[in-house]
Amino acid sequence: MPELLTTSGNIALTPATFQHRLLEWYDRHGRKTLPWQQDKAPYRVWVSEIMLQQTQVATVIDYYRRFMARFPDVHALAAASQDEVLHLWTGLGYYARGRNLHKAAQILVERYGGEFPVHSLEAMTALPGIGRSTAGAIIAISTGQRGVILDGNVKRVLARLHAVAGWPGKPAVERELWRLAERYTPDERLDDYSQAIMDLGATLCKRGTPSCLFCPFEDVCLAHAQGEERRFPESKPRKVLPERQTIMLLLRNEEGRLLLEQRPGAGIWGGLWCFPQFDDREALSRWIDAKAPGAILEPAWNSFAHTFSHFRLHIVPQPARCKRTGHVSEVDTLWYDSARPANIGLAAPVKQLLNASRPFAAQPSF
DNA sequence: AATACGGGGAC
DNA sequence: GTCCCAGTATT
Numbered sequence: 001m002p003e004l005l006t007t008s009g010n011i012a013l014t015p016a017t018f019q020h021r022l023l024e025w026y027d028r029h030g031r032k033t034l035p036w037q038q039d040k041a042p043y044r045v046w047v048s049e050i051m052l053q054q055t056q057v058a059t060v061i062d063y064y065r066r067f068m069a070r071f072p073d074v075h076a077l078a079a080a081s082q083d084e085v086l087h088l089w090t091g092l093g094y095y096a097r098g099r100n101l102h103k104a105a106q107i108l109v110e111r112y113g114g115e116f117p118v119h120s121l122e123a124m125t126a127l128p129g130i131g132r133s134t135a136g137a138i139i140a141i142s143t144g145q146r147g148v149i150l151d152g153n154v155k156r157v158l159a160r161l162h163a164v165a166g167w168p169g170k171p172a173v174e175r176e177l178w179r180l181a182e183r184y185t186p187d188e189r190l191d192d193y194s195q196a197i198m199d200l201g202a203t204l205c206k207r208g209t210p211s212c213l214f215c216p217f218e219d220v221c222l223a224h225a226q227g228e229e230r231r232f233p234e235s236k237p238r239k240v241l242p243e244r245q246t247i248m249l250l251l252r253n254e255e256g257r258l259l260l261e262q263r264p265g266a267g268i269w270g271g272l273w274c275f276p277q278f279d280d281r282e283a284l285s286r287w288i289d290a291k292a293p294g295a296i297l298e299p300a301w302n303s304f305a306h307t308f309s310h311f312r313l314h315i316v317p318q319p320a321r322c323k324r325t326g327h328v329s330e331v332d333t334l335w336y337d338s339a340r341p342a343n344i345g346l347a348a349p350v351k352q353l354l355n356a357s358r359p360f361a362a363q364p365s366f
Numbered sequence: 367a368a369t370a371c372g373g374g375g376a377c
Numbered sequence: 378g379t380c381c382c383a384g385t386a387t388t
Contacts, residue, residue: 012375037372037388038367048383049383049384050372050383050384051383052382052383052384053382053383053384053385054371054373054381054382054383054384055372055373055374055382055383056374056375056381056382056383056386058374058375058382059373059375059382060383061375091372091373092372092373092374093371093372093374094371094372094373094384094385095371095372096370096385097371097384097385099383100386125385126383129384129385129388130380131384131385131386132384132385133384133385134383134384134385137383149383150384151382151383151384152381152382152383152384153382153383154383167383169368170367171367193376198383201383202382202383206376207376207381208376208377208380208383209377224385235380235381236380236381238379238380263373267370267371268370268371268372269372270371271386306372306373307372308370308371308372308373309370309371309372309373309381310369310370310371334377347370347372348373348374367388368387368388369385369386369387369388370380370385370387371384371385371387372384373381373382373386374381375378375380375383376379376380376381376382377379377380
């Protein structure tokens, strides 16, 4: 009963067969010209892996180029200010990645002479922002030593190949996927293998419409055998997003500059510069009385929504003018001159509002 | 084990 | 509009 093999499982798929088919596919169809695939120094691989966390390739490319141009090596990054790092991160999201990158660069310089501890998975994962998968990716891609990756692409490929049920956010499901990832990871060509399995997930074993006809594992994939590719991996159980509202004060001084405050290091938009924010108009009034008495409020602009992964924020832009600039000048505040933008990190909606606030700028949406 | 953490692209 | 992505840190 040969059918038994295809319907009862892909137990015939040995790691050697998987690796061989995957690498053959990669040699023919894989992407090999992405910016971070040219010079695979640990530093360059590291920056790319961090940027690619929860962020798609197409979005990352320009950020990566700018970042590498400004910080060509770990020493340049370690010597920079956090503001400058976050400036180049503006719009990428998950800003803790940028702060951790900066922090890790300083650790690498101070403790490791600027070299990555690529011979120790433990030392790698001890660096801020580097977890098990990213450490594996850096080791495998930059050194060719054995390193195991389990990112979103690999999870999808393996979940389908073995019809692994359940949401990968569940520890039990994640453990099973790591077990499979370990099983299939070879001892040779680690750089190509890592790129290959991620590429397969990104370009062929896609979330929405996988191209099973061209897949080297079409005959052994359990999800495909069931005709249920779309069911794997299962998605996160969704809840209704909580809604919150905030007023952003666009306070302009007589020089036409706008007031920004730096947010605390942790939490939403940590370390980024933002307009003063208020839960309600009463809190806004109290702040005006204390910090900028005599400031004149103009009609509020139309509100707009900004969606986070865990809530929706309705933003009411409240423009205002103040006569003198002396009142609001504390640490962690600055007057932003749109004619000469500072190299600081800005939350995406703040950047939008700054653009819309430029003299003679079109303001269709506000 | 569950939750916090952004923004944009795909559909 | 909804979903979710080359995850990690914190609680």
